[in-house]
Amino acid sequence: MAVMWHAGEPQDGILWVEIxxxxxxxxxxxxDTLNELSExxxxxxxxSAITGVVFKSGKSGNFIAGxxxxxxxxIRSPDEARQFVxxxxxxFDDLASLKVPTVxxxxxxxxxxxxxxxxxxxxxxxDYSRKTQIGxxxxxxxxxxxxxxxxxxxxxxxxxxxxxxLLTGRALNGRQAARKGLVHDAVPTEGLDHVARTLLATxxxxxxxxxxxxxxxxxxxxxxxxxxxxxxxTKQVHKTTHGHYPAPFEIIEVLREGISQSPExxxxxxxxxxxxxxxxxxxxxxxxxFFLSEGAKKVPESLGASVDADTIEHAAVIGAxxxxxxxxxxxxxxxxxxxxKDINADFVARGMKNVRKLISTDVKRRRITALxxxxxxxxxxxxxxxxxxxxxDVIVEAVVEELDIKHQVxxxxxxxxxxxxxxxTNTSSLTVAAIAAGVPDPSRVVGLHFxxxxxxxxxxxxxxxxxxxxxMVAKAAALATRIGKTLxxxxxxxxxxxxxxxxxxxxxxxxxxxxxxxxxxxxxxxxEFGMPMGPLALIDxxxxxxxxxxxENLRAAYGERMEPAPIWQALKQxxxxxxxxxxxxxxxxxxxxxxxxxxxxxxxxxARFSGGPKVVLSHEEIVQRLVYPLINEAAxxxxxxICEKPDDIDLAMVFGTGFAPFRGGPLxxxxxxxxxxxxxxxxxxxxxxxxxxxxxxxxxxAAANERFHPAEL
Numbered sequence: 031m032a033v034m035w036h037a038g039e040p041q042d043g044i045l046w047v048e049i050x051x052x053x054x055x056x057x058x059x060x061x062d063t064l065n066e067l068s069e070x071x072x073x074x075x076x077x078s079a080i081t082g083v084v085f086k087s088g089k090s091g092n093f094i095a096g097x098x099x100x101x102x103x104x105i106r107s108p109d110e111a112r113q114f115v116x117x118x119x120x121x122f123d124d125l126a127s128l129k130v131p132t133v134x135x136x137x138x139x140x141x142x143x144x145x146x147x148x149x150x151x152x153x154x155x156x157d158y159s160r161k162t163q164i165g166x167x168x169x170x171x172x173x174x175x176x177x178x179x180x181x182x183x184x185x186x187x188x189x190x191x192x193x194x195x196l197l198t199g200r201a202l203n204g205r206q207a208a209r210k211g212l213v214h215d216a217v218p219t220e221g222l223d224h225v226a227r228t229l230l231a232t233x234x235x236x237x238x239x240x241x242x243x244x245x246x247x248x249x250x251x252x253x254x255x256x257x258x259x260x261x262x263x264t265k266q267v268h269k270t271t272h273g274h275y276p277a278p279f280e281i282i283e284v285l286r287e288g289i290s291q292s293p294e295x296x297x298x299x300x301x302x303x304x305x306x307x308x309x310x311x312x313x314x315x316x317x318x319x320f321f322l323s324e325g326a327k328k329v330p331e332s333l334g335a336s337v338d339a340d341t342i343e344h345a346a347v348i349g350a351x352x353x354x355x356x357x358x359x360x361x362x363x364x365x366x367x368x369x370x371k372d373i374n375a376d377f378v379a380r381g382m383k384n385v386r387k388l389i390s391t392d393v394k395r396r397r398i399t400a401l402x403x404x405x406x407x408x409x410x411x412x413x414x415x416x417x418x419x420x421x422x423d424v425i426v427e428a429v430v431e432e433l434d435i436k437h438q439v440x441x442x443x444x445x446x447x448x449x450x451x452x453x454x455t456n457t458s459s460l461t462v463a464a465i466a467a468g469v470p471d472p473s474r475v476v477g478l479h480f481x482x483x484x485x486x487x488x489x490x491x492x493x494x495x496x497x498x499x500x501x502m503v504a505k506a507a508a509l510a511t512r513i514g515k516t517l518x519x520x521x522x523x524x525x526x527x528x529x530x531x532x533x534x535x536x537x538x539x540x541x542x543x544x545x546x547x548x549x550x551x552x553x554x555x556x557x558e559f560g561m562p563m564g565p566l567a568l569i570d571x572x573x574x575x576x577x578x579x580x581x582e583n584l585r586a587a588y589g590e591r592m593e594p595a596p597i598w599q600a601l602k603q604x605x606x607x608x609x610x611x612x613x614x615x616x617x618x619x620x621x622x623x624x625x626x627x628x629x630x631x632x633x634x635x636x637a638r639f640s641g642g643p644k645v646v647l648s649h650e651e652i653v654q655r656l657v658y659p660l661i662n663e664a665a666x667x668x669x670x671x672i673c674e675k676p677d678d679i680d681l682a683m684v685f686g687t688g689f690a691p692f693r694g695g696p697l698x699x700x701x702x703x704x705x706x707x708x709x710x711x712x713x714x715x716x717x718x719x720x721x722x723x724x725x726x727x728x729x730x731x732a733a734a735n736e737r738f739h740p741a742e743l
Contacts, residue, residue, distance in 0.1 A: 034063040035070045036088070043081035044230060045074065050088030057089055059143040060098035061114065068121045074128060082230035083128070085151065086135040086222070091161035093134075096142025099171075102317055108305045115301045118143060118177035122150040126178075133229055135222040136213065140164045141201065146177040149186060153234060154213040155225050156204035158399055160363075164212060165201030171320055172277045172313030172692075174303045180284050181296055187211045188246045189256050193263050193285065197278045206396045211240030253289045260286050274560050274692045277307055311702075315694035322681045323488075323516050330492070330519040332674060335504040339512040342366060342505070344422045348439055350381025350412070353456065354428035356484035359385045360513040362409035363402070369411045369418060378412045385410065388485060416446035424509040426478055428456040431579065436465050444470045452505040454478035458529055459583040462495030462522045473499040476506045479526055480515075481686055482572075489685040490515040495522045518682045521672040524587030525580070528686040531667060531679065531696070533584050533592060534659035534721070536577065539565035540595025542655060543615075544636040547644045549625050550616070555649035556656060560690025565656065566615045574613050578602055591721045596639070600632040655715070658708050658722075661700045665727040668738075676738040697738040706732040 034051040047070065051057050059067075074080050087093045097118075105111050125132065125147070134140075134148040136156040145166055148154050156162055166175045166183065174180065175196065184192040187210050194200070204216035214237050217225055228236070242250070249255040260282050267278045280303045288296040307313050329337055343366060347358040350372035358370040358381070370385075372378045389403040398406075411418070419425065425447060427439055436455065443453050453474045455465050466472035477493025490510040494503050503519075510517055520527040543549045543566070553564020569577050581594045601613060617626050625633075637644065647655075664679050673679055680695020693699040700708055708724075709732040715722035730736075 033066055035066050037070060037073075040077070040080050043079065044227070045077075045080045045083045047083060047085045048088040049085055049094060056092045056095040056139070057087060057144070058095050058098035059118065059147070060101055061117065063098070064117055064121050068124065071121065071124050071128065074130060080130055082130055083132045084135060084223075084226045084230075085133065085147075086226075087138060089138065091159070092138040093136045093140040093162075094144025094147055095139045096144050096167075097177075099317065099320065102308075105308070108309065111305050111308050112301050115176040115304050118146070119297050119301075122146060122178050126150040126182075131230060131233070133226045135226055136162060136164060136204070137219055137222065138162055142166060142168055142175065142179075143177055146175060146179045146182070148213075149182040150178060153229050153237075155222060155229070156207050156213040156216045157219040157222055158204050158216060158402075159219055160203070160398065160402060162204045163201040164204070164207045165199060166196060167199035167201065169197060169275075169277045169281060170199045170316065172275065172310065172316040173307050174277060174281050174284055174300055176300055176304050178297065180281065180288065180300060181293055183212075184250075184285070187240070188242060189249050190246050190259060193259055196281050196285075197263060197267060203397060205399065209396065256289050257286060272558055272560070274312070274690070276310060276312060280307060312692045315692055315698060318694060318698075319681065319684060319691055322677055323685065326516045326518060326681060327514075328511055328517075329504050329507045330517065332519065333494075333500045333504045333507070335500040337501070337504040337508040339508045342423045342509045342512050344368075345424045345426065345509060346371060346419055346422050347426045347428055348372075348443070349428035349430075349456075350378050351428065352384060353480065353482055353484060354426075355381035355384040356388070356482075357426055357428060357456070357480055358410055359388055359406065360485060361509065363398075363406040364513050365409060366509070366512065367409055367411075369413050369422075371413045371416070373414065375414055378414060382410075382412050416442060419443070419446045419451070420448050422447055422451050424452045424454060424506055426454045426456055426509075428480075431457060431459055433460055433464060436460065437468055440465060440469045440475060444474070449474075452476055452502040452509075454506045454509075456480055459525065459580045461524055462493050462498065466495055466497060472497040474502050476503045477520075477522065477526065478506050478510060479528075481528075487686070488516045489528070489682060490517055491526050491528060491682070491686075492517050492519050493522055493526055494519065498522075516681070516685050518673065518678050520678075520682075521670070523667075523670070523672055525584050527667060527673055527679065528682050529580060530584065530672075531660055531663045531683060532687055533581065534663050535656050536565050536569065537581060537592070537595050537598075538655050538659055539569070540597045542647075542652065543625075543629065544595070544597050544633045545645055545647075546652070547646045549630075549633065550623060551647070551649070552652055552656075553616075555652035558649055559653045559657070560693055562688035570614050570616055574598075574601060574615065591723075593721070596636045597629070597632050600636060601629065654711055657696070657699070658712055658715075661696050661708060662712060662722075662725055662728060664696055664700075665731075666725045669725065669727040701737045701739055705736065705738075708732075 034049060034057060036048040036050060037045055049057050074083055132151040133153045134151040136148060136154060137159055138161050140148055145164055166179045168175045191210050207213045208216035264282055284299055284303055287299055345361050345366050346369040347354045348371050350370050358368050361368040370381055392398045393400050393403050425443055429435055429439055440453060454476050456478055462475060462477045466475035469475055475495060476498045479491035481487035481489055492507045507517055525533060539552055542552050553566050556564040578598055584592045614626055615629050616623050667673060676697040680697050683689040684691050684695050689696055705728060709728050712722045712724045
């Protein structure tokens, strides 16, 4: 019996192959399913009754998601890795060499090995579905596309277009793929079968060839121009990765050497590259994070309550600011009937203007079609009252961070909604318990903490309050799942998980500004460490006023160790802090970046008051000051059971803050440094300030020589 490749008898010469691994939620390429494909190719080659082949997925929203990543966990030696890559290369070469035409009808995820399979087919037709994503994301796992992608993609879309697709792992929708020539056409889903029959009947004569410009054509033909493109790409990769990720550099070298190699030599080079990359810690960490993120796209099993995401049909968002409007649009785009409410028509109109702007941008960039944009708007109803909320499954509150206002909103929501409706707060600094106090049924109140901007940030903290009903938490989590978010289940405390752990890092940057000779070195050290931006740039992104408000709430909850750095207190009194748009810590000038003069003056004032001289710290010393307190707070969260396991912290900090993915998250990084070494460094720093004092859990772990994660990871 077939496992994934289901083929009956040819109909009018056409063999229709259903791709459907029925025992798995997605189609994937394992050693067994590759062997089955090889047998099918042998049948096609030997059966003269077959004049054409159409491959079509039997799973909604999924064509082939790529290689079965669980195979990576089974590989025990470099030779096994080499054989797995070689297996796919040979089979896809056999597919490409078939004399009968083959058509891949792409609907849903067509990624990695799935796209390499499609590239080996003669024709590729994609649909307009929002779920259709086509790309080679292997670089995000720390490896090189192994089954012919580096060979066939440049021939298909041109060298200039192929290089950024390979180096970023960017996925395209059907329309974008057709525009680049990655697929031959994009059509409505219901038209896929008809187009396949037409292609096979006409030999593809009606298809328009890919447009090749003069420059692109010259680059495709001339090796020196290809090398120039790769030289420019190398500079860009250095700029964005700071050398932390070997895979993009390996892809560049594979492409560079491939200019003068035969296809066989090129594929051999790809095998060598993946064997080498597969043994690197960076690759292991990226693959581990991939598994963690895949497991976090569903309602957490530990809740003991199950809610199917597809059953969430009606929702509402209270508060039409940038965050509320963004959340409402996410739900509406996923087919959830959503109401967007605020206290007056002007606020609602402003929110809808933001929604239309986001939709317009997505349409212009071909992320969605104009029809999909219209459908999203059709699912979104602006309002200034609570009518129509009785049928809502989940309400998300996104109003200002004032407890009295939130109490009023939740009391009104409790009366305006049905008893089975989950009431979720998007607060970032208050607790679920404080908000639920006084609500007629506090068991309905949960937390759904989105990160700003919600349409870009993948993480949502699902917060279980002390009185939250597990079924209500599961219902809120189901909404987050439906709109495509990565979930982490956390307990109720000030700052929840991510903001609480990040707070010491951000606050320490303020102390360093007043201490170091060149404050811009703080951000340089953080970026060199692997952060997407430095803490000072992050404060400017969030806003100094918002950061100060959060830090004050955290100080009230946790006391002295969260005491805001003196410079942040001083800047609150600065006249610049009241300017429209708020004060920026870092200014851009014609000569580059510089510290805002007002911040510099405040830093000097704080330094004079403290009496300490300005110091020059190495990047390593700056990173220790920033990151070790973050690890200390993470250990406290584990001890207090704010989250269930160290993996939750690593996933949350990578997806919520961009903590260096190649390091695997803060607790994996702690393991690599050694907990005892971190405790020793914190003890040394604690002689200057008690805020560095290691928590009890870190001390116990250091004494017992323990790790956060098993050593075999």
